[in-house]
Amino acid sequence: MKKAFLILTTLLISFSTMSCNKNYMYPDYDGTEKETPGPGTGEPELPVETTLTTSIRDLVLIYGGGSDRAQTWNKDAFYPYVAAANNTAYDWMFDGFLFLELNDGKGHAFTTGHAPDPALKVHWQEMIDKYFAENLSIGALDQCVDGVIQKGTTLSRKRRISIGIPEPIKTATAWGEVNGKMLDFSKDEDRITACKWFVDEVSKKFQERKYNHLELDGFYWIAEEVENTGTMIAAIGDYVQKKTLTFVWIPWWKSPGYNNYKPYKFTDVYLQPNYFFYDVPYSRLQDACDEAKKFKINLEIEFSEEVLGGRGQKLYDYLEVFEKNDVYNTMKLAYYQSENTILRLYQSTNTADQELYKLLKDIVTKRQKVENPPYLKN
Known part of the structure; x- marks a missing residue:
């Protein structure tokens, strides 16, 4: 690992100024691409340029809408995600924060496969209330x-905020009422109605809070595959974009639709290499860079608390291959860090952890200082 760190340090000197653990999330997923066809057949068409994309350079995932999360997202917990001390001054860290959750910790899933029962309206509302709780989550970030x-x-x-839209799971045949009608998720029109309600409710709450330093960037589709929702996603994307908000997706490795995402009306896609959590070859990282360049999409850096205590070699692999492929100068990035790994690296007294945090910090802060990077269209 020391050798890799020295190589990366050298690479970063020349740096121009300019998702997830699937064993838990999808037990049947093994890190390899699937043959399930996406929309259309044959060789996918290259995406057409869109006029609306996110202006977020570095998007960090924040899980915090469930009751079983150990991390409380208060003001102090957000500090290493917001800024880094630079002698007597501070450098800004992540400019985008994606708030999402997979289940409520009480047996109700916000996306397929994460709990025994589908989340209903009451559970969707509880998640919203947690995000907008006083002095926690989004409000704490603003503070x-x-x-x-x-x-x-x-x-x-x-700083720009994206919120994960729960997957309307088909087995929720009595999800809850909207405008006096009980919604049945076996029907696409009712699933669409519920998602529109969620978008409206979050947008209203965000506006009411009048945050000083935050803006609502848009929404994220939590389901990382389109098998269960492909027939209705585009209607949500249209609805979100009509509000001049972004609609982001972070599919697993070669999840059908990753290379032909425009029919689903996503504005931005970040591909998961799925190298960190699986026994796949080192070449997967180069393959991910090649796919992202070919289809004009972005990439996700993936790591968890498994890097703590000097076990960060797989994360170093990501950082090194991305540097060699000029990713830091040419793509937007998302950062899957399990629950709070960046915070734990920052707090650690372990030398290897401190070195790894510093490397991540240097990458993000340098990207934040670049004026008009070419990968931003807005």
């Missing part, structure tokens, strides 16, 4: 940003 500003650091761009 954290304000605290850094109060120390004399100027924020040139508000």
Whole structure:
């Protein structure tokens, strides 16, 4: 690992200034591509350029809508995600925060396969309420940003927020009422109605909170495959985009639709290499870079608490291959960090953990300082 760290340090000196653990999430997934066809057949068409895409450079995933999460997202917990000390000043870290959840911790799933029963309207509402709770989650993030500003650091761009839309699971035949009608998720029109309700409810709550340093960037489709929702996703994408909001997707490795995502009306796609959690060859990372370049999509960096205590070689592999492929200068990035791995690296007294945190911090802060990077269209 030391050798890899030295190589990466050298690479970063020349750096121009410019998802997930599937064993838990999808027990039948083994990290390899599937043959299930996406929309259409044959060689996929290259995506047509869209006029609406996210302006987020570095999007970190924050899980916090379930009752069984050990991490409480208060102001202090967000600090290593918001800023990094640089002598007597501060550098800004992540400019985008994706709040999402897979289940409520009480047996109700927000996406297929994560709990015995589908989440109903009451559970969707409880998740929304947790995101907008006083002094926690999104509100705590705003307070954290304000605290850094109060120390004399100027924020040139508000931090942008994306919220995960729960998957409307088909077995929820009595999900809850919207406008006096009980919704039945065996019907696509009712699934669409529920998702529109969720988008409206989150948008209203966000506007009511009047955050000083945050903007609602858009929504994220939590289901990482289209098998269960492919017939109705486009209607949600249309609805979100009409509000001038983004509609983001982070599919697993070669999940059908990753290379032909426009029919689903996604504005931005980040491909998961799925190298960290599976016994797949090192060449997977190069393959991921090649696929992202070919289909004009972005990439996700994946890691978990397994990197702690000097076990970060697989994460170093991501960072090294991405550097060799000029990813940091040419693509938007998402960061899957399990529940709170970046916070734990920051707090650790272990030398290897400190080195790994510093490397991640240097990559993100350098990307944040670049003026008008070419991968941003807005």
